[in-house]
Amino acid sequence: MQITATVNGSEVVRDVEPRVLLVHYLREVLGLTGTHWGCDTSNCGTCVVLLDGQPVKSCTVLAAMVDGHEVRTVEGLADGATLDPVQQGFMEEHGLQCGFCTPGMMLTARALLDKNPHPDEGEIREAISGQICRCTGYATIVRSIQWAAAHPATAAVDGTAETVGAQA
Amino acid sequence: MQIPAPFDYVRAASVGDALALLERHGPESRVVAGGHSLLPMMKLRLARPEWLIDINGLAELDFVTEEIDRLSIGALTRHTTLLESALVGRLFPIVHDAERVIADPVVRNRGTIGGSLCQADPAEDLSTVCDVLRASVVIVGPGGEREVDMADFHRGPYESACEQSEMVTEIRLPIVARSGSAYEKVERRVGDWAVAASGASVTLAEDGTVADACIGLTALGMEGVATAAAQSLIGRQPTEEAFVEAGRLAAEASHPTDDQRGPVDYKRHLADELTRRVLRLATQRAGQSARTGSGS
Ligand SMILES: Cc1cc2nc3c(=O)[nH]c(=O)nc-3n(C[C@H](O)[C@H](O)[C@H](O)COP(=O)(O)OP(=O)(O)OC[C@H]3O[C@@H](n4cnc5c(N)ncnc54)[C@H](O)[C@@H]3O)c2cc1C
DSSP, rough: OEEEEEETTEEEEEEETTTOOOHHHIISSSSSTTOOOOOOOSOOOOOOOEEEEEEEEGGGGGGGGGTTTEEEEEGTTTTBBBBBBBHHHHHHHTTTTSOHHHHHHHHEEEEEEHHHHOOHHHHHHHHTTTTTOOOOOOOHHHHHHHHHHHHHHEEEEESSSOOOSOOO | OOOOHHHHHHEOOSSHHHHHHHHHHHHEEEEESSTTHHHHHHHTTTTOOOOEOOTTOOOGGGOOEEEEEEEEEETTTTTTHHHHOOOHHHHOOOHHHHHTTTHHEEEEETTHHHHHHHHOTTOOOOHHHHHHHEEEEEETTEEEEEEEHHHHBBEEEEBSSOOTTOOEEEEEEEEOOOEEEEEEEEETTTTOOEEEEEEEEEEOOSSSSSEEEEEEEEEESSSSSSHHHHHTTTSSOOOOOHHHHHHHHHHHHOOOOOTTTBBBHHHHHHHHHHHHHHHHHHHHHHHHHHHHHHOO
């Protein structure tokens, strides 16, 4: 069947079998391998992407279900050479070790901050509670998200933080 | 890699359209809502529908409305919506107690109340919640619309009164004055299904005695509610002794099985302890509701 979706801001039209899961559509059909494929059982959360702005586990959504909807993956976080504050935060605070859970963690963080720009630590921990970091690097992930909350508009073309917007 | 067996997919444009599609495609067709129970089963090939009828576009089934004597909830209302609804939390704190521990926030963005009740997993938290609130379920089908009490909606594990050619459209929670409700679950880790859970609703009479009570247990091998435990409270002052007795009776009525989540003795102990806790909290909330004149 033909599906038309907006992926990272661009409209894409593809023919897929109805049984294709969103995670495989993104990785194999669109080549967006930044979305990782993990446990296959909706538990680990490494496959989290944003569907109409909300985090979902893409191993438990059919590609067919995003027809007419907007999907944002980790590839759509940066604005050109400008990293999203969440990405910058993961650099500043060493939010990744092996990097496997990182795309899902960053997208959940983005959705959290869009809804609640000043989350407390408990709210951050709750937001990422459906995602597993196999390196158990939760403390630095939480700090990375706190960093992003404190630097809502950051230009970091060369990878260094430089606050250009209003502070939290 | 877990991939479902091949199927055909169609999006319903309205409830009427979904029913027509169910009729046209027959017994091997199923509706899919959040897909967070059905898709995992299809990936494991435990379910192999030939047609999936997607109802995610039916905004008409996504609502929470307060009426004079009840709260009406559309079948497609997501867990997250219920958890974020201040109205739901004020009228039925038990729903928020349960929603906070159903899966995780990301799963809750997809799963729906209608899907939860229709899935009828013995560990489904909202089934117990709806039982103790004495909810009713609106089912539509080729023969029209009917309203079914939770007691009749249950047909056993993974079975409900909603037939293959029918759909659940709405869940109705009666608003009862001077009432309180609570739910508590023990899980192995965050986001997991219950090892055991208990839910209760309590209505207080003017003189402070228990006018009505309902107790339900999750993942404890119960069909329906713990009637004797609830009965033991009626007409009595809601004292600790009364809760201890009700907890004991609830544990007695449970039929837990030994599995990876724990042995029988432990689960029976949880039935007892969790029932006491939810009775205490539900009674306290009923007292608040009696003072402020708000709902359950
Ligand atoms: C990792 C994980 C952890 C979970 N943990 C918990 C937990 O702790 N507690 C808990 O209670 N649940 C838990 N769940 C289940 C979750 O709440 C599901 O979302 C829910 O059980 C099903 O809702 P759904 O909308 O996804 O249903 P679907 O998967 O879409 O459907 C389930 C069944 O209901 C039928 N159906 C759906 N909607 C309707 C309707 N309107 N009318 C008629 N039939 C319908 C479908 O045909 C299917 O048979 C968990 C799920 C996952 C993936």
